Amino acid sequence: MADLKTNFLGIESPNPYWLASAPPTDKEYNVRRAFEAGWGGVVWKTLGSEGPPVVNVNGPRYGAIYGADRRLVGLNNIELITDRPLEVNLEEMARVKADYPDRALIASIMVPCEEEAWKAILPRVAETGADGIELNFGCPHGMSERGMGSAVGQVPDYIEMVTRWCKKYYDRPVIVKLTPNITDIRKPAAAARNGGADAVSLINTINSITSVNLDTFSPEPSIDGKGSHGGYCGPAVKPIALSMVSEIARAEATQGLPISGIGGVTTWRDAAEFMALGCGTVQVCTAAMTYGFKIIDELTAGLSQWMDEKGYSNVPEIVGRAVPNVTDWQYLNLNYVAKAKIDQDQCIKCGRCYAACEDTSHQAISMSPDRVFEVIDEECVACNLCVDVCPVEGCISMVPMAAGEVDPRTGKVVQPDYANWTTHPNNPMAKAAE
Amino acid sequence: MAQGQMAPGIVAGRLSSDELTSNFTDLHPPLAPHEAAVAADRCYFCYDAPCVTACPTDIDIPLFIRQIQAGQPESAAKTIFDQNILGGMCARVCPTETLCEEACVRETAEGKPVEIGRLQRYATDTLMQAGVHPFTRAAPTGKTVAVIGAGPAGLACAHRLAMLGHDVVIFEAKPKPGGLNEYGIAAYKATNDFAQAEVDWLLKIGGITIRTGEALGRTVTLDSLRNDYDAVFLSIGLTGVNALRAQGEDLPGVRDAVDFIAEVRQADDLAQVPVGRNVVVIGGGMTAVDAAVKCKLLGAEKVTIAYRRGRAAMSASKYEQDLAASKGVCILCNVQPVAIHGNGAAAEIELEYTATVDGKLTGTGETIRLPADQVLKAIGQTLNGAPEGLALDGNKIAVDATGRTSVPGVWAGGDCAAGGEDLTVTAVAEGRDAAMDIHASLSA
Numbered sequence: 001m002a003d004l005k006t007n008f009l010g011i012e013s014p015n016p017y018w019l020a021s022a023p024p025t026d027k028e029y030n031v032r033r034a035f036e037a038g039w040g041g042v043v044w045k046t047l048g049s050e051g052p053p054v055v056n057v058n059g060p061r062y063g064a065i066y067g068a069d070r071r072l073v074g075l076n077n078i079e080l081i082t083d084r085p086l087e088v089n090l091e092e093m094a095r096v097k098a099d100y101p102d103r104a105l106i107a108s109i110m111v112p113c114e115e116e117a118w119k120a121i122l123p124r125v126a127e128t129g130a131d132g133i134e135l136n137f138g139c140p141h142g143m144s145e146r147g148m149g150s151a152v153g154q155v156p157d158y159i160e161m162v163t164r165w166c167k168k169y170y171d172r173p174v175i176v177k178l179t180p181n182i183t184d185i186r187k188p189a190a191a192a193r194n195g196g197a198d199a200v201s202l203i204n205t206i207n208s209i210t211s212v213n214l215d216t217f218s219p220e221p222s223i224d225g226k227g228s229h230g231g232y233c234g235p236a237v238k239p240i241a242l243s244m245v246s247e248i249a250r251a252e253a254t255q256g257l258p259i260s261g262i263g264g265v266t267t268w269r270d271a272a273e274f275m276a277l278g279c280g281t282v283q284v285c286t287a288a289m290t291y292g293f294k295i296i297d298e299l300t301a302g303l304s305q306w307m308d309e310k311g312y313s314n315v316p317e318i319v320g321r322a323v324p325n326v327t328d329w330q331y332l333n334l335n336y337v338a339k340a341k342i343d344q345d346q347c348i349k350c351g352r353c354y355a356a357c358e359d360t361s362h363q364a365i366s367m368s369p370d371r372v373f374e375v376i377d378e379e380c381v382a383c384n385l386c387v388d389v390c391p392v393e394g395c396i397s398m399v400p401m402a403a404g405e406v407d408p409r410t411g412k413v414v415q416p417d418y419a420n421w422t423t424h425p426n427n428p429m430a431k432a433a434e
Numbered sequence: 435m436a437q438g439q440m441a442p443g444i445v446a447g448r449l450s451s452d453e454l455t456s457n458f459t460d461l462h463p464p465l466a467p468h469e470a471a472v473a474a475d476r477c478y479f480c481y482d483a484p485c486v487t488a489c490p491t492d493i494d495i496p497l498f499i500r501q502i503q504a505g506q507p508e509s510a511a512k513t514i515f516d517q518n519i520l521g522g523m524c525a526r527v528c529p530t531e532t533l534c535e536e537a538c539v540r541e542t543a544e545g546k547p548v549e550i551g552r553l554q555r556y557a558t559d560t561l562m563q564a565g566v567h568p569f570t571r572a573a574p575t576g577k578t579v580a581v582i583g584a585g586p587a588g589l590a591c592a593h594r595l596a597m598l599g600h601d602v603v604i605f606e607a608k609p610k611p612g613g614l615n616e617y618g619i620a621a622y623k624a625t626n627d628f629a630q631a632e633v634d635w636l637l638k639i640g641g642i643t644i645r646t647g648e649a650l651g652r653t654v655t656l657d658s659l660r661n662d663y664d665a666v667f668l669s670i671g672l673t674g675v676n677a678l679r680a681q682g683e684d685l686p687g688v689r690d691a692v693d694f695i696a697e698v699r700q701a702d703d704l705a706q707v708p709v710g711r712n713v714v715v716i717g718g719g720m721t722a723v724d725a726a727v728k729c730k731l732l733g734a735e736k737v738t739i740a741y742r743r744g745r746a747a748m749s750a751s752k753y754e755q756d757l758a759a760s761k762g763v764c765i766l767c768n769v770q771p772v773a774i775h776g777n778g779a780a781a782e783i784e785l786e787y788t789a790t791v792d793g794k795l796t797g798t799g800e801t802i803r804l805p806a807d808q809v810l811k812a813i814g815q816t817l818n819g820a821p822e823g824l825a826l827d828g829n830k831i832a833v834d835a836t837g838r839t840s841v842p843g844v845w846a847g848g849d850c851a852a853g854g855e856d857l858t859v860t861a862v863a864e865g866r867d868a869a870m871d872i873h874a875s876l877s878a
Contacts, residue, residue: 348540351480352479371482371484
């Protein structure tokens, strides 16, 4: 049985699943329940400076996007950092950490971009026995209007500066949580590394309005007829998160920097994907908010079973395994030729592949009067749209052509060797053949 | 005090009013909004969807389900009514298990089709309960069409003609319009007097006059109608019934199942409808199942459907057969009636076992007797009272693809016309299509 024990920056946890800094980790009651359920760690809901806590809206804090059967695929929130006094949070953290020494407990912090503010809070956090801190440079709503959260995360210089302060006044691991609301995620990650960060975590939530109320014309979630953009998360953001994680994992300036992956982790498979792209732990929020803490049973059992099936015995063996396969478009093998293949035994004859291909792609699927759908190899560019819209998993597959075969679409023989755009004759910038 | 199942003979009030009310509630209760949302989400929006092909009225099913998904059951209803103005009744009575739902790709994939019938009811109920009639009439054409019979075919034809600007007069022999929707459909499929409510809603289009108590051949003739109207549409149904040709057929206690069904449908108080203790229904179609189930629901102790061929040959769908079985009806196959015995009234039925020899059904000579104080004949209806001069195709009025009969200016559709299954939905399609052809003909 695979060992899920995780050591991230020296912080140990029985599994790589941490609850992200968010409503589920706002207080002792929830965190104890999470630990009892089996979660490996928590990043405590973001702490603010000493003094009167922030206040939240008293109307809806969340909006949602649904798939079929009202399955929640995207969630947005306008909740701020913890609205409980700093002292209360610190006391609870200390108690919980003392009772669960084997679990990771990270303090998320968001205070103004002033050295004094960080200098003031860091020793108090250290006293709780928390295993490390996460700098919340990510939340895109509310606090950003006050110069914190994503307002910091969007300025690499500020990230570097604050990270440096934290390393100066705090002697345990410092994780910098990044906002995705930026053009190039590598820049803030590099800034964090330059400031001395031990790791980055990403992604925080994405600017979003989930819907518009067509009776009142208010954005949702609506507070008394007005709405403000919130932070978007949940399964829908996973592809964005995976891409950003991969960019950091492979960029020269940031490769090797430990990553805690966040963004739509819902099942063990999502977690394994984040880890394969270089994440040493994953953080979960929306899935827990949707289904409760018990999902940890599936998350751990699933990851463990997959690792057993694949012959991996511990977490470090899987972290980063997919990173070498992330590349630029220009290096993709243009000699690789595939064709869609429809398994007639599995086909339920819905015709969605036909509609998609005929109306919006390459007219490469034929339909007989008795609803037999077949790929026209002469037209198929292997775009994969038919696979994507087919309701039956595995019914349509992309079958690579063997070298030496003739692609009926181009009439050209499939070449065995690798060739990419950089050397393609159609590329005006192509390097001359050696 | 209820008589109970064991009371001998054909008696009313076997069950209490509460039991009867409970027994005759909606067979398929309407979907609540949440149920409809869940059911609608299962539709794949197939290309050139098989369910549409399977629907005799070609309702754009994926479109209307998508409209439910998108939160507009009223628009969904409009999509349905565009093709089938009796979409409300069809949602209740269509054998969807042999039509749209059988063709549903999720039936192929999972053995569980999208619940198209119930979704159709959800949409149509929503619009009809709002009292909205979503169609308006075109400019008057000055033409008037006579429609004979206010059943599904006649109503569908009349509505389409009225919508196209023609005036319509419907001649109906019975006291109420609706045809089999009113007199034939099982009570547990069209509760709350839905058939009449649907007719009232349909008539909101305007331009349609219904004259009840007017029967072809009795108060009007085809010749006079042809003289007085610009076109005639015959939708007179099948009002004759086949004879059993068994000894004792005339004994009290033996009757036609369609009459019994009509009596149950028209009853103000089900406790007043008499039913036997031991009922045998002869036949293998929907009428047999409807009659047998009704007898059980009214409190008969033992109800048997006796059918002369094997179960697979029954024209009642598998679903209907299972429905009958689930209500406690016994289905006895490969038996044919020989005689009904009784001293002054039916008491026993004698059945002979059958076998198919060289493709021909024959009696084996072995017989059994079942107690039967009531025998209901459900062995098919026939064309009755069709006007002279119309060419027939088999036992029905011959028509072309658009419903034209052999007589110029006369169209026919529904059960009385040849072609298609004898279903409400088929009748609607034929009425609608004939109306389009009448319109084309009158506009020429």
